[in-house]
Amino acid sequence: MSWSIRGAGASRSGRPPRRAAVVVASMTAAAVGLSVLAGGTAVARPGSGAGAAGVTGAAAKTTGGTPAVTRAALAPSLVAGRGADVDFAEQEAESAATNGTVIGPDRTAYTLPAEASGRQAVRLTPGKYVEFTLPRAANAINVRYSIPDAPGGGGITAPLDVTVNGKNRSTLTLTSQYAWLYNQYPFSNDPGADLLHPDWWITECACVPSATTPAPVISKPFRPNHFYDEQRLLLGKTYRAGDKVRLTVPAGSKAAWTVVDLLDSQLVGAPRVRLDAANVLAFGADPSGRRDSAPALDRAIAFAKRAHLKVYVPPGTYQVNRHIVVDDVTIEGAGSWYTIFKGREVALSTPAPDGSVHTGVGFYGKDAAAGGSRNVHLSGFAIEGDVRERIDTDQVNGVGGAMSDSTIDGLYIRHTKVGLWFDGPMTNTRVTNNVIVDQIADGLNFHTGVTRSTVSNNFVRNSGDDGLAMWSEKTSNANNTFSHNTVQSPVLANGIAIYGGTDLTVSGNLVADPVREGSAIHVGSRFGAEAFAGKLRITDNTTVRAGTYELNWNIGLGAIWFYALDKDIDADIQVTGDHYLDSTYNAIMLVSDFPVKDLYSIKNVRFKDIRVDGTGTSVVSARVAGSASFENVDARNVGAVGVNNCGSFNFTPAGSEFALTDLGGNDGGGTTGPWLAPWELPNTITCDDRPPVVVPPAPTTW
Structure with a gap:
């Protein structure tokens, strides 16, 4: 704790630059992040903390049991009366039926599992699927997912097929255009960028780069983060509890892999109509989105x-x-x-x-x-x-x-x-x-x-x-x-x-x-x-x-x-x-x-x-x-x-x-x-500056 970071002052709609951080100085964050992207395996670093142990991705069961509805990847009974009362049911991909690969658990920053709900997700390659069993009637879904960035940044698009009970196929167009940030705060869309702040402390080399000779060489992409996005879909009809929603990466997808974190399913009511109001259509608004409204x-x-x-x-x-x-x-x-x-x-x-x-x-x-x-x-x-x-x-x-x-x-x-x-x-x-x-x-x-x-x-x-x-x-x-x-x-x-x-x-x-x-x-x-x-x-x-x-x-x-x-x-x-x-x-x-x-x-x-x-x-x-x-x-x-x-x-x-x-x-x-x-008590010194971490068991009913 004996150092501080230099940076610019506060701006109107953001706080002063935060301190950049990685997990362990002896290994680059980008290397660990990319190990997950390339191989579907969450790689642990020494000393990375509880829950950061590497888990080699193995194919999960291809048959599912009772639908597991969670709240923040926990049994709802553990959080009863707390958090938002939402009108959708959250289901984790790692608990669904899949022939893909489960990644995680891992809490190491700059990895896909760390940013997933519950610190686990499912990695699919073309032809692979994850299938959720609806816990209650639904006519709409929301998918939280990640796909790769473009090699030079800026994102790609890729399809994800949706079927219910093997029928009624529709296709979601996934995008990584709103994901994938790199580098130091306030981040870059360029995976090949050099340090944004060469005078800031860099934990990978335990140095202040501008005061270091020779200048440090960073692995690129440097500190990839913000991997996930979400996409909603109205299914066109109401399906019953027990129906199967399958997400499949079609053959020929531009995405080498697609990670599915979770699925929210929801029964959306009919559109609200208000007659005693100023309807924007009467003033020239365009509901097709072609013209500026x-x-x-x-x-x-x-x-x-x-x-x-x-x-x-x-x-x-x-x-x-x-x-x-x-x-x-x-x-x-x-x-x-x-x-x-x-x-x-x-x-x-x-x-x-x-x-x-x-x-x-x-x-x-x-x-x-x-x-x-x-x-x-x-x-x-x-x-x-x-x-x-x-x-x-x-x-x-x-x-x-x-x-x-x-x-x-x-x-x-x-x-x-x-x-x-x-x-x-x-x-x-x-x-x-x-x-x-x-x-x-x-x-x-x-x-x-x-x-x-x-x-x-x-x-x-x-x-x-x-x-x-x-x-x-x-x-x-x-x-x-x-x-x-x-x-x-x-x-x-x-x-x-x-x-x-x-x-x-x-x-x-x-x-x-x-x-x-x-x-x-x-x-x-x-x-x-x-x-x-x-x-x-x-x-x-x-x-x-x-x-x-x-x-x-x-x-x-x-x-x-x-x-x-x-x-x-x-x-x-x-x-x-x-x-x-x-x-x-x-x-x-x-x-x-x-x-x-x-x-x-x-x-x-x-x-x-x-x-x-x-x-x-x-x-x-x-x-x-x-x-x-x-x-x-x-x-x-x-x-x-x-x-x-x-x-x-x-x-x-x-x-x-x-x-x-x-x-x-x-x-x-x-x-x-x-x-x-x-x-x-009251003030015995029991100081262990960096105590070893013991991974606790999963929480249970008190």
Whole structure:
């Protein structure tokens, strides 16, 4: 922890550059990633952590049993009442019938299994299939998949045949045009690119390249990531429970391999019809998608505001290549499977005042500096963007701007930079029942002065940065809640991240499978955020397979981690009722960075009624000054000593600078005995800087 990374400052719609990381310096990340791509075998690296053991791909059974419906690759009973209540059934490919090859489990960044739900998937070559048995009636499916990039980047397309009970064949056109990023933050689409930041620390060579002679030679492609995409399909009729959906790679496919991660099946209702509204067709909108419908939408919105009507968008695909500015208006679609706004990313002739160099499809409130928008209600449609690279100054988000007293409900947002990025000040907005997938950056971010707002029952998968975030840059967010959301497989950063703020709540969420440079739940004093104040309540959340390897520090992160980088973390913080399942390293981490270890602390965090089922190392890892209390924290299958207490690494005669208080009822542990042993209290130094990892068993009913 004795180094820091240089980089540029924060941009308008993105955070400062993150530290680049790989898994083990002695082997290149690209080599491990490509070993999976070429051979279907997940190759482990020494010290890569729990669940990272290599599993040679073997043909799975070609007959299936009872359909296995999961939530984040877990039995639903393990997460009852937590996460989003969705209207689709999730089934993992590795549990389906296949004559393909199962890859994983592996949690090593830059590999296909690591980015898969449950850290496993199925690899198909032409002629091979995976077959799912429908658990209930369905007329629509969604496939999460990966196919190779083009040799020079930019992606390819390839077919995937879909049959039901051996009949009614249709073909999905898969693409890797929105996947496959490489190199250092903010990444490149070019697999042959040299280092984007030659003055940054590179863990592969344990050096700062610009200060190294000779300059390091990196393997190319360097750090491949963001492999997966999703594709939806209406089947044209309703099929019954027990019917077989087979996905087959046809002979002659341009894709040397196709990896299928999972299938979501769904019974989609009829399109919603609203007659007492301003129908966009009457204003010239084109549901075929051939003509630009943005001007027609503007006209419909203007008329609806004058006539005090809602705007209705019937089924169709509408081409929109810029922001639709919304204020004091309701826009309803026929449902997210039927009403689709789809647009190209358009280069601007000159940069916009906010620094954007592109525009694209999105619904935006007015800028907060112009007073923002109010009374905006968006529901029942899809936003399909065309964002293929990360440019943090670009405003190419699905929903953006400032919207107070507003609701966003039932949207499907894909291929934008951030699904929903709100720049406050703004207040009293509800974001509910949305599906946000395949983003280049965050799923949702409350940025700067968002207050009295709620994000509830949303499903986020494959975000390129934090799944859900509150970032109190310059002005605190306050009185906001993230409740009962599901976040799966964030490729970079955290499932749920809170950067400063006042009186905030994170409750009832399910977070699974973070991949790199973050974990499931994060409380961070960083990125220039305002200090934490008032109450922070983290309650009744479940994390699974969380805790990535932070390679700049060369340590594993906790499923939940607190990080004091810019300021002390000293507020009324209570973590209650959380379940941390199958944590790759430790369940709970409190940490600071080495250059500021004697400046900032994390104080008086209270943990109560916690269940820890499986850790690769400890229950608690303390690498900071400060204190925490523990009450009714029960643990089992703990891989190392219960408390790894390094404090702030001064190793004083008085003990660690971090103190633990036992409030009773802290039971269980692992092979080393009780996780919170009397001899560890209050501040015994038990510091093992990089403890060995013991792979925990799969979680079971408590």
